[in-house]
Amino acid sequence: MSPWMWSLVGGLMIGISASILLVFNGRVSGISGILNNTIFFKHDSPWRAVFLGGLLLGGLVLHLSGFNPLEAEPIYKDHENLVLAGLLVGFGTALGSGCTSGHGICGLSRGSPRSLMAVVVFMLSGFLIATLTSVVMRSL
Amino acid sequence: MNKQTKYQLLTAGISGFLFALGLGISGMTLPQKIIGFLDVSSANWDPSLLFVMIGALAIHAPVSLWMKKKSHPLLDQQMHLPTKTKIDSSIVIGAVLFGLGWGIAGFCPGPALVSMTQFSKASSFIFVAAMVLGIVAHHYFQKSKEKQKNSQAS
Numbered sequence: 001m002s003p004w005m006w007s008l009v010g011g012l013m014i015g016i017s018a019s020i021l022l023v024f025n026g027r028v029s030g031i032s033g034i035l036n037n038t039i040f041f042k043h044d045s046p047w048r049a050v051f052l053g054g055l056l057l058g059g060l061v062l063h064l065s066g067f068n069p070l071e072a073e074p075i076y077k078d079h080e081n082l083v084l085a086g087l088l089v090g091f092g093t094a095l096g097s098g099c100t101s102g103h104g105i106c107g108l109s110r111g112s113p114r115s116l117m118a119v120v121v122f123m124l125s126g127f128l129i130a131t132l133t134s135v136v137m138r139s140l
Numbered sequence: 141m142n143k144q145t146k147y148q149l150l151t152a153g154i155s156g157f158l159f160a161l162g163l164g165i166s167g168m169t170l171p172q173k174i175i176g177f178l179d180v181s182s183a184n185w186d187p188s189l190l191f192v193m194i195g196a197l198a199i200h201a202p203v204s205l206w207m208k209k210k211s212h213p214l215l216d217q218q219m220h221l222p223t224k225t226k227i228d229s230s231i232v233i234g235a236v237l238f239g240l241g242w243g244i245a246g247f248c249p250g251p252a253l254v255s256m257t258q259f260s261k262a263s264s265f266i267f268v269a270a271m272v273l274g275i276v277a278h279h280y281f282q283k284s285k286e287k288q289k290n291s292q293a294s
Contacts, residue, residue: 010166011195058160088241090274096234125239
């Protein structure tokens with residue numbers, strides 16, 4: 001199977017996962033929001049902690065099964081960059097109330113203009129920084 | 141805990157589990173693939189991650205549309221959907237910052253958490269620790285902003 005087909009299959013599974021949470025629980029599967037509310041023990045957090053538990057378990061099962069259809073040349077990011085990026089993602093998703101899942105999948109699916117705005121903006125800034133970094137690195 | 145709450149926890153767990161499988165299979169947990177998608181200057185630009193979005197929306201958009209007509213989900217008396225609709229500076233600035241972080245490391249929140257289960261990768265642990273710190277920082281930033289607002293009002 002070509003890479004885009006695996007991406008499509010994975011995407012369909014994410015769509016099913018988000019739909020289960022919406023149809024049964026009436027909740028949005030925005031990972032940054034779920035993490036945020038779990039950290040601060042919001043009154044209705046138990047389901048969030050369980051969702052995160054399922055997420056980690058899924059990752060573990062995938063890892064242990066050794067099922068890894070997409071190979072890619074590993075990249076090395078130094079620790080300073082990882083810390084900077086983590087801070088930006090944590091603060092940014094909290095301020096912008098969502099990430100790729102909450103805005104990109106759930107928000108767009110609901111037809112939320114606010115989420116559409118967020119998606120356009122974070123895609124643009126992501127394209128910009130990744131492209132700039134690569135252009136600068138090559139010119140050095 | 142009543143029966144309904146127990147079932148809610150079960151569906152939340154199943155949903156999280158499937159979400160991780162989807163992220164792993166789709167390639168979203170490979171930072172190098174994210175960078176390969178976001179770096180449009182690359183000679184071998186890889187747009188395949190677009191299909192993650194296409195696949196997810198193909199299922200979730202019709203389901204969301206259908207749920208709009210329902211007054212409540214199967215296991216609860218009401219929906220719990222985001223209520224904010226205003227496009228304000230917070231969402232724009234927040235999205236800019238998030239995009240920068242995503243483009244630097246190639247991690248967004250879900251894939252970073254899932255990557256922690258591949259213990260060989262220290263990078264995801266460092267990223268997640270910093271991300272949690274960023275979330276906590278925002279919490280106190282928000283609190284101090286509200287305090288300022290309140291003291292100005294009084």
